[in-house]
Amino acid sequence: MATHTREMLLRKPYNDFRNYPYGFARSGDFSIRESDALLHYGCLITALVAGEIAPETAEDTSLLAVATGKKAPESVVEKAWMKYQSRINRPKVGSMYGRSKVVDDDSDYDSAGSTEDDLVVED
Numbered sequence: 001m002a003t004h005t006r007e008m009l010l011r012k013p014y015n016d017f018r019n020y021p022y023g024f025a026r027s028g029d030f031s032i033r034e035s036d037a038l039l040h041y042g043c044l045i046t047a048l049v050a051g052e053i054a055p056e057t058a059e060d061t062s063l064l065a066v067a068t069g070k071k072a073p074e075s076v077v078e079k080a081w082m083k084y085q086s087r088i089n090r091p092k093v094g095s096m097y098g099r100s101k102v103v104d105d106d107s108d109y110d111s112a113g114s115t116e117d118d119l120v121v122e123d
Helices: 006-011 032-050 058-067 076-088
Strands: none
Touching: 006 032, 032 058, 032 076, 058 076
């Protein structure tokens, strides 16, 4: 496995095709500055959180502290990352009509409990 450097991670664009298949800029969730910050710094932040690289600068230390929840976000990058995390970790809506119980109605079956399919074909 190749070792990652900070410069290499900053050059690599960050994409989340699972949650944002058309990109951050086209999602409507982020401003232009926020989507640019996520695209530029996303790989670096994920590598810092995963422990793949150690923080080298004060900015890296600040990004790691914000990503782990030890510090409130201050810069545009930190605010964009926290907004991104809140968007992808929000609870998913199961149905817009709410939950309903499945009614198990056994009255449609015959009392013999046969498992054969009753198929009637008419000509």
